[in-house]
Amino acid sequence: MLEKPRLDDPVLEVNGLRKEFGDLVAVDDVSFAVPQAGSLAIVGESGSGKTTIARMVVGLERPTAGAISACGRDRSAAARSARERRRRGREVQIVFQDPYTSLDPRQTAQATIDEVLRLHHGWPAGRRRDRIAELAGLVGLDERQSRALPRALSGGQRQRVAIARALAAEPRVLILDESVAALDVSIQAQVLNLLADIRDSTGVSYVLISHDLAVVRQLADQVIVLHHGVVVERGGTADVLDSPQHDYTKRLRASVPRPGWKPRRGGLLGAGEES
Numbered sequence: 001m002l003e004k005p006r007l008d009d010p011v012l013e014v015n016g017l018r019k020e021f022g023d024l025v026a027v028d029d030v031s032f033a034v035p036q037a038g039s040l041a042i043v044g045e046s047g048s049g050k051t052t053i054a055r056m057v058v059g060l061e062r063p064t065a066g067a068i069s070a071c072g073r074d075r076s077a078a079a080r081s082a083r084e085r086r087r088r089g090r091e092v093q094i095v096f097q098d099p100y101t102s103l104d105p106r107q108t109a110q111a112t113i114d115e116v117l118r119l120h121h122g123w124p125a126g127r128r129r130d131r132i133a134e135l136a137g138l139v140g141l142d143e144r145q146s147r148a149l150p151r152a153l154s155g156g157q158r159q160r161v162a163i164a165r166a167l168a169a170e171p172r173v174l175i176l177d178e179s180v181a182a183l184d185v186s187i188q189a190q191v192l193n194l195l196a197d198i199r200d201s202t203g204v205s206y207v208l209i210s211h212d213l214a215v216v217r218q219l220a221d222q223v224i225v226l227h228h229g230v231v232v233e234r235g236g237t238a239d240v241l242d243s244p245q246h247d248y249t250k251r252l253r254a255s256v257p258r259p260g261w262k263p264r265r266g267g268l269l270g271a272g273e274e275s
Contacts, residue, residue, distance in 0.1 A: 003018060004152060007037075008266060009036070009046075009072065009252045010033035010034060010035055010069075011034055011035065011036045011038075011070065011071060011094070011172045011206055012033065012034040012054075012057070012065070012068075012069070012070050012072065012172075012173045012205065012207065013032075013033045013034075013068075013069045013070075013172055014030060014031055014033070014057065014066065014068050014069075015065075015066055015067045015069075015112040015184045016029055016030075016031060016065060016066040016067065016223075017029070017031065017056065017063050017066035017067075017068065017137065018030075018054075018063060018064045018066050019049070019052050019061065019063055019229075020064045025229055026052045026229050027049040027052050027053055027056070027063075027229045027237065028049075028228075028229045028230050029230070029231075030049075030066070030224075030226070030230075030231055031066075031222055031231075032052060032222075032231075032234070034173065034205050034206075034207060034271070035205070036203060036205060036206050037159065037204070037205055037221070038206075038221055039199065039205065039206040039207075039208065039219055039221045039222070040206070040207050040208065040220060040222045040223070040224065040238065041207075041209075041210060041216040041219070041220035041222070041223045041224075042054075042171065042207065042208070042209050042210075042223075042224055042226060043209040043210060043211060043213065043216055043223060043224070043226070043228040044075075044211065044225060044226035044227060044252075045119075045211060045252070046157060047228075048226040048228065048229065049226050049228070049229035050209045050226050051177060051178075051209055052229075052261065053209075053226075054094065054175050054207065054209050056068065056225075057070075057092060057175060057207065058093075058094045058175055059075065059078070059079065059085075059090055059092075060090060062076075062077070062078060063076060063228045064274050065148045066119060067212065068199075070092050070118045070173060071091045071172055073091075073207050075088055075091075075092075083124070086119065086120055088118060089119075089148040089169050089171070089200075089212055090120055090169050090170060090171060091099050091171060091172050091173065092172070092174075092175065093167075093169050093171040093172055093173070093174055094174070094175040094177060094232055095162050095163055095165035095166050095174065095176050095177065095179045096162070097161070097177055097178040097180075097181050097182055098178050098180070098182055099150075099155060099158035099159040099161065099178060099182070100155070100250050101164045102151075102156060102162055102164075103141045103161060103220070105149065105150050105151060106149070107147065107149070108149055108267060109136065109141060109145060109146045109153075109161040109164070109185075110132050110145070110147060111228070112161060112165050113131075113132045113135055113136070113161075113164050113165055113168045114120055114128055114132055116168035116169055117131055117132070117168050120168070120169045120170070121170075123266075130147070130166070130266045132146070133146075135167055135168055136163065136164060137166040138198060138201070139161075139163050139167075139194060140160055140196075141157065141160055141161065141164065145157055150155040150245045152255050154187070154239070155182060155184075155187065156182050156183055156184075156187035156190060156191060157184065157192055157234060159179065159180070159188055160191070160194070162179075163179075163191075163194070163195070163198070167198070167202070167204070171215055171226045172204065172205060173204070173205045173206075173207060174204050174206055174207075174217075175206075175209065176195070176206055176207070176208045176209065176210075177209040178181050178210055178211075179191075179195065180192060180212075180215060181211075181212065182270070183212070186238070188213070188215070188266075191220050192215065192219055195219060196218070196219060202216070204218065204240060206220070209215070210219040210254075213241055213252065213253065216241070217237055217241055220237045221236065222234070222235070222236060222237065223240045223241070225234075225236065225239050225246065225248065225249045227246075232246045232249065233246040233248075233249045241253060246274075255262045
């Protein structure tokens with residue numbers, strides 16, 4: 001187990017982050033910090049840059065400028081060795097939106113979790129079995145579900161497997177990239193309650209990438225609002241969602257469906273759109 005940072009130190013810190021794709025500036029001068037056991041939501045409509053930020057933090061994209069630090073160590077540049085990549089994986093993990101395509105269809109839930117335990121911890125088989133059972137219980141998977149292939153599981157069960165796989169590395173930060181967006185509303189509620197319980201029991205910090213303000217309200221302590229890659233508002237979740245100050249945040253808030261709402265084409269936040 002890695003030595004834990006002090007509780008008053010940010011477990012994740014981003015300063016002046018910028019990402020260019022040719023002439024397109026996808027992210028411009030974004031900064032934020034996430035405390036130990038804290039939860040930050042990055043919100044905005046499709047194309048706002050929120051998923052690009054997540055990909056840079058986890059190491060799937062390199063920033064054009066700016067700095068990223070996790071657990072007090074810089075990770076702005078690419079990892080130079082397999083050892084460094086494994087260390088970074090024990091600091092930050094990500095759970096993607098689609099639990100089916102992010103899982104190996106040939107691996108059971110147990111095998112999926114075991115692969116991570118072998119890679120990051122190198123424990124003997126007996127200890128890995130105990131940890132697999134512990135993680136399965138933590139995310140609410142029974143023995144039958146743990147032995148099943150992804151095709152035999154529901155969407156919510158697959159996402160539980162994906163969460164357990166990410167937690168197997170014992171990360172300090174878990175990025176949730178629209179991780180409940182593909183689930184039915186009732187299953188969303190179950191997974192969100194699960195994530196809240198996991199945060200309470202493990203002290204893991206969350207970075208929540210979402211366009212769903214109801215999800216943000218339930219899981220996040222702090223919010224930053226992105227518009228065309230620029231932070232236009234930030235603050236406590238209740239303050240930002242209940243009393244938005246920026247016009248763009250007000251439009252996001254107004255776009256949330258209310259009783260009697262009827263869908264129409266061309267809304268501000270298109271359901272199922274990519275971020």
